[in-house]
Amino acid sequence: MSAETAPAQPLIEVEGLVTHYGRRKILDGVDLTVEAGEIRVIMGGSGSGKSTLLWHLLGLYRPTAGTIRLLGKDIIRIPAAEMRALRKHIGVSFQGGALFTSMTVGENVALPLREHTDLDENTIRIMSRLKLEVVNLGGFQDLMPAQLSGGMTKRAALARAIVMDPKLLFFDEPSAGLDPVVSAELDELILRLRDAMRMTMVVVTHELDSAFKIADRISVLDQGKVLLTGSVEQVRDSDSDRVQDLLNRRPRDITVDAEEYLRRLTEEEYG
Amino acid sequence: MLDKTVNALGGGVVKAVSGFGYLGLLLLESLYWFAFGRTRGQPVKAGPIFYQMVEVGVRAIPIVTVLSFAVGVSLAIQSIYALKRFGAESQVVVAIAIGVTREFGPLITGILVAGRSASALAARIGSMVVSQEVDALRVIGIMPVRYLVAPPLIALLIMVPTLTIISDAAAIFGGALYSLPSLDIGLWAYLMASVDSLQTSDVTQGLWKSIVFGVLIALIGVGSGFSVRGGAEGVGRATTQAVVLAISGIVIADMVFTFYLNR
Numbered sequence: 001m002s003a004e005t006a007p008a009q010p011l012i013e014v015e016g017l018v019t020h021y022g023r024r025k026i027l028d029g030v031d032l033t034v035e036a037g038e039i040r041v042i043m044g045g046s047g048s049g050k051s052t053l054l055w056h057l058l059g060l061y062r063p064t065a066g067t068i069r070l071l072g073k074d075i076i077r078i079p080a081a082e083m084r085a086l087r088k089h090i091g092v093s094f095q096g097g098a099l100f101t102s103m104t105v106g107e108n109v110a111l112p113l114r115e116h117t118d119l120d121e122n123t124i125r126i127m128s129r130l131k132l133e134v135v136n137l138g139g140f141q142d143l144m145p146a147q148l149s150g151g152m153t154k155r156a157a158l159a160r161a162i163v164m165d166p167k168l169l170f171f172d173e174p175s176a177g178l179d180p181v182v183s184a185e186l187d188e189l190i191l192r193l194r195d196a197m198r199m200t201m202v203v204v205t206h207e208l209d210s211a212f213k214i215a216d217r218i219s220v221l222d223q224g225k226v227l228l229t230g231s232v233e234q235v236r237d238s239d240s241d242r243v244q245d246l247l248n249r250r251p252r253d254i255t256v257d258a259e260e261y262l263r264r265l266t267e268e269e270y271g
Numbered sequence: 272m273l274d275k276t277v278n279a280l281g282g283g284v285v286k287a288v289s290g291f292g293y294l295g296l297l298l299l300e301s302l303y304w305f306a307f308g309r310t311r312g313q314p315v316k317a318g319p320i321f322y323q324m325v326e327v328g329v330r331a332i333p334i335v336t337v338l339s340f341a342v343g344v345s346l347a348i349q350s351i352y353a354l355k356r357f358g359a360e361s362q363v364v365v366a367i368a369i370g371v372t373r374e375f376g377p378l379i380t381g382i383l384v385a386g387r388s389a390s391a392l393a394a395r396i397g398s399m400v401v402s403q404e405v406d407a408l409r410v411i412g413i414m415p416v417r418y419l420v421a422p423p424l425i426a427l428l429i430m431v432p433t434l435t436i437i438s439d440a441a442a443i444f445g446g447a448l449y450s451l452p453s454l455d456i457g458l459w460a461y462l463m464a465s466v467d468s469l470q471t472s473d474v475t476q477g478l479w480k481s482i483v484f485g486v487l488i489a490l491i492g493v494g495s496g497f498s499v500r501g502g503a504e505g506v507g508r509a510t511t512q513a514v515v516l517a518i519s520g521i522v523i524a525d526m527v528f529t530f531y532l533n534r
Contacts, residue, residue: 058410081311087412098407101398112411116312160411 009072011036011168011200012057017066019052026052028224030066036167039194039201041211043235044221045246053221054172054204058092059083071167088116091161091199095173097153099145099160105132106141109160116164131159134196135189151182155189162193169193171203175210187213208247212236220246294490297416301424304417313414319422327388327423328430332437334387339379339438343445346370350446351453360453367446368465369473376439377477378525381484384431385517389492392423393513396496397506405497415497424489431485432478439477480528484521491517 012034019027027049034040044050055061057068059075068075073086099108110128113119119127132138135155140148148156154174161169174190175183187210194201205211211218212232219229222242228235235243244250308314350366396419399405408415447461454461495513499505 058406060406060409084312084412084414087410090410092407092410094403094407096402098403100404100407101402102395111413115411115413 009036010034011071012202013067013069014053014057015067017053017056017063017068019049019056019061019063021052026224027056027063030221030224030226032219032226032229034200034202036200037194037198038216039190039203039214041215041218042202042204042221043206043208043211043218043246045206048221049224050204050206050221051172054170054202057202058090058170088112088164089167091164091166091169093154093157093161093169093171093174095176097145097157099148099153099156101145103145104141105137105143105145105148105156108145108156109141109163112160112164128159128163131163132156134162134193135159150177151179151186154178154186158189158193162197162199165197167200169199169201171201171205173205173207174203175205175207180209183207183210184213186210190214222246290494294494297420297490297494298424298486300414300416301421304414304421305425308417308421313417315417315421315425319418320425323423323426324430326391327384327426328434331384331387331430331434335380335383335434335438336441338383339376339441340445342375342379343367343371343442343447344449346375346442347446347449351450363446363450363454364461364464365468367450368443368468371442371446372439372469372473372477374477374525374529376442377435377481377484378521379442380431380435380438380481381488381521381525382518384427384434384484385488385491385521386514388423388427389488389495389513389517390510392489392492393495393499393509394506396493397499397509400497400499401502401506420489420493423493424486427485427489428482431488432481435477435481439474476532479532480525483524483528487520487524488517491520 010033012032014030014032017027017030017032018025030049030053032042032053042050042053052061056063057070059068059070063076067077071086071089073082075083075086078086099105100111103111106125106128109131110124113124113127117124129138129141132141135158137152137155137159140152140156145153145156158171161171171190174186178186190201190203191214193199203211203214215232217229217231218235220227220235220238220243227240227242228238230238236247238244304311304313305315346367347363350363350370351360354360354362354366396405399419405415405419408418443462443465447458447465451458451461456464492513495509495516499509
């Protein structure tokens with residue numbers, strides 16, 4: 001039985017993920033399971049660890065403890081060559097786009113094809129233009145990234161992320177820095193992509209409107225832990241104070257731990 | 272107080288050693304991808320190497336030629352002044368030929384290329400780190416060292432020795448133009464005398480040094496770029512650091528090599 005016909009296997013399985021930045025613990029035992037075909041939103045305030053979680057899911061950093069399995073492969077322990085092969089099935093759209101500034105938009109989108117396939121130039125051109133059409137950037141292939149607006153940059157980055165038809169797509173803060181209309185259009189695009197290409201998506205965001213619109217399930221991250229995973233309704237109706245703080249934009253109560261406070265003030269190399 | 276000094280000293284040593292180790296790993300990894308990348312699906316492509324050869328090498332030809340010529344003239348002025356005391360002005364041909372090929376050609380070239388290219392590499396890679404382009408490469412499955420480090424390294428390995436040869440020629444020519452009136456020989460005769468006074472080892476010694484300089488420029492440039500933290504300011508700092516470190520590295524490496532090659 002091939003991987004495609006076994007929908008029972010989750011695409012992402014994270015168990016007991018613990019990470020540190022210097023001496024500061026960022027993630028504190030995160031468990032996360034993402035099923036094939038769903039759009040999972042990872043939500044949380046600034047400093048909740050959601051970006052850190054994303055970097056680790058992408059295999060860019062090594063965690064202190066825990067396992068991460070993407071498409072059934074343990075990405076912390078597989079050999080580097082196998083990890084590179086796995087990356088062909090994973091697309092990533094970065095917050096700032098991370099388009100290569102020295103290349104045109106078309107070359108950016110074509111790069112994964114050029115590096116991973118032996119397709120001829122014509123096919124590569126057609127395939128990358130097709131993906132630009134998908135994100136409504138048809139005809140913009142000859143512009144440089146610096147000439148694009150914020151929304152166009154995000155869409156171009158999305159085109160590059162999906163050019164290899166990945167099984168799994170990560171999306172970092174799709175609506176950050178965009179006006180509400182463009183942001184809503186991007187949400188539509190994400191939903192359309194999932195339906196058309198049957199991709200599994202993980203979207204990291206702190207934008208509530210966007211999260212509620214696109215999510216099948218939401219995982220709320222707070223202080224390095226998954227507070228709650230559930231459907232949009234379950235998250236809305238949650239009786240957790242921290243979740244409600246986040247939903248209602250309430251400032252959180254900051255409680256001061258006296259001992260910890262003194263230690264921060266006096267210790268020479270805290271952090 | 273003493274405690275602090277020792278601490279800082281120890282920290283500095285650890286930093287320096289880990290820095291050297293890091294640059295060494297960059298070198299090994301680049302050479303690994305260059306040698307075996309093709310069979311690992313991560314080829315170092317010819318296009319980017321040629322592009323870098325033009326950037327770091329061909330575009331540097333005018334400035335290398337002009338400055339080498341100027342240094343050749345100065346060297347001739349000083350050599351004739353010094354040799355006149357012994358009534359040995361005619362020996363200026365040998366002095367310039369040997370001084371240029373063994374020392375000044377590679378050194379001027381190294382310093383110039385360091386100023387042009389170590390900074391450019393640091394700025395380019397540093398801004399790619401800041402804008403997450405390096406992360407983007409990794410998640411696409413492209414090894415950043417193979418893609419960003421190997422091409423300029425190979426290009427510098429080829430172009431710094433090439434520029435050194437151009438620099439040697441320009442400096443000797445400059446020296447010749449100044450010396451001709453006081454020597455009372457023709458240009459062609461001067462140049463032939465220069466070639467005759469040189470042994471192969473004089474030229475190769477300079478070229479070996481220039482290869483080392485090329486490696487230093489590439490590694491310090493990209494190493495500074497990859498170490499960028501903290502936005503635009505970090506890129507600026509890395510660029511400055513790259514130039515200072517590369518030029519210092521070149522001058523010190525030059526001394527060490529000259530010492531060992533002449534024992």
